[in-house]
Amino acid sequence: MARQGVLVEPYCRLNQEQIELIHKESMSILMEPGILCFNHDAMELFTGHGAEAVRIETEGAPCWQLKIPEKTILDAVNSAPDTIILGARDKENSLVLNAHEPRVRFASGSEANNWLEVDVEAFTRKRDPDVEMLVPVFREEKGTLDRLAKAAHLSQHLENWDSFLRTINIQDDDINDDNKDVNKFFASLDNTTRHVMSGLTTVEQLAPTVKMAEIIAGGRDKLRENPIISFITCVVKSPLQFVDDTSAKAIEIAKHGLPVVLSSSPQGGSTAPIKEDGMVAQINAEIVASIALAQLANKGTPVLYGSVPTRARMDDLNESYGFPEFNQYNIDCVQMARYYGIPCYSSGGISDGKVPGIQASVERLFSHLMVALSGPQYLHYAFGLLDRTNTFCPVQAVLDDTHIDMIKRFATQPNVNDAEVTESLNQIRKVMGTSHKLYVRYARSKIRAGEISPVYPFEGKGMVDETLMLARERMDSILSLPRRHLDKETRDRVFTEIPGILARLKND
């Protein structure tokens, strides 16, 4: 039994006419101006299937202007499966993503450079030194393998964390481009039995990473049946440029037949139009062109429609995730993915705020809720991300798990039918016949069925907000639990057969 997530009645911003209009706008973009392509193999794949390429003379890398007709795009997109499996070490944690079923699963992301610790320190009041208060104090650390493993361990014990998308960028002194991928995948797979997704640092690291996954999954065929890992690659640099490096990665991953997110992340107002239709049409063009590339490399390979549209701040032109427009863009993209029948990797639950607090809570809850209600199959950015995507905070992830539980309960479909109506009428009539007129006893069966939302678990007792302190306690208690490592035989094989795995990870 795979993880079920929550099935929603999808909230839609676009009507069918608007969806068709944006599709046409995207197709028009891919013909005029077309898309710049810096990868030779990608250019050849497209030109072999009806696209036109014109060499652009530049002083830098070779580049072609591709004009891709609608038929090329749709033929390729239609060959992508509408249902894909993201497997897991523990098969009960696998995810079955069906593009036509708005069932939402929540995942982490992104690849933050910083890890934010929440310490709790005692302060005395200046005007009354007898009064002491406990206050959360934040400490920024760099991302390391050990912290990535810690985050994976945390994911194992947070019920709503459906898939572990690498949370932090590992910056240990003994990590380099040639060993980064195998080590980050190993540290993740060795500490969580949820699905593991990550990007690739170099295309050369793909083969050893896949080989490691095959060892862990039990062989080549077993990995294809139960793909315990998947990849994400941002093929297009916005606006409208196929990048050499990521195009190569997308092609190679597609050839391996493993699930891959083809993502794009333009900023409305800087690298995409700020107006809704223009932004959505451009990102949609970028994503469907990326999906087409993967399908042309290997027809039928499992892909996700990876939409990460953001909006530029108008005060410094940095990207921002806290604006209502972030939600609008993302919801529109979820609808576009559904239109093409491709499972959607969407974005929600992130904040511009640098630390857990009011700004972080408001911004992340806004997109956690609204984007989830639109029904993407895979909602990333949902755990612990702060300061745009620069910081991962494990205490924030603990809070997010609780908030996602609330959202899932809210999004549950109403249970109104003849049997329920009869039961309610019986209750009302019986209670009105009592002196106390209380329905409390009828809550009992619902509590035991798990249908009653619990009290907020981080509620303080006094006039001090204890949320972060209590969430920190919960995190500490989770991290003290034993880790679900791979079995010894599998670990030994990985350390023997996979080049680049750091020996120090053996002792974890």
Added chain:
Amino acid sequence: MTEDIISLIEKNVIQGRVTQEDEGLEDDMVGQPGVTELTEKALEEGLTAKDIIGALTAGMDVVGKKFEAKEYFIPDMLASAEAVGAGMELLEPHLASSGIEPKGKVIVATVKGDLHDIGKNIVSILLRGAGYIVKDLGNDIDPLTIAQAVKDEKPQFLGLSALLTSTMLRMGETIQALEANGTRSEVRVVVGGAPVSEEFAKSIGADGYGADGFQAVRVVEALSSNS
């Protein structure tokens, strides 16, 4: 058979079932006799009030332990207390002939101007479940009516409830009415409700304050043992 009824009464208290129409915590209990039907049957078969109270108390002890172990929740406590209260109400006419002294009598009321009675009703259920005889005057009850009821019924305790900051002032007036009709020294007054505090209770001369229904019962129990 006698033992069966006693154990069934205990079991149904644990299941929080007042009548045969109530669901329990186990499947398919609807239609089987609850505490009301079982108590009636026990009396018909000549069981003593003492034996039946023993079963009710034993059931409630189990419920208390399950609550402490976090196996039971507050709605379970309340359902069980309601079942015990229903049994005690049936036994009330038989107590004197069985030589059993009730734990005490409590009058409860929501004060004048206030129609909110959830808290008062919860306290009533819990007090009955704890073995007290409870007379509920209802809500929006003026001080003189309450004072007269105390004079007529001679309870050991008076529980006053208010939800509004404006109506909580009637609690003090009610205590003054008790002074005026000479019953204040005969009854312990316990107050409660959302705006009420320990400090306020002291300021109006109440004997106790319950922050919630469970504390209200504990306060009454403590005052009982001190008297």
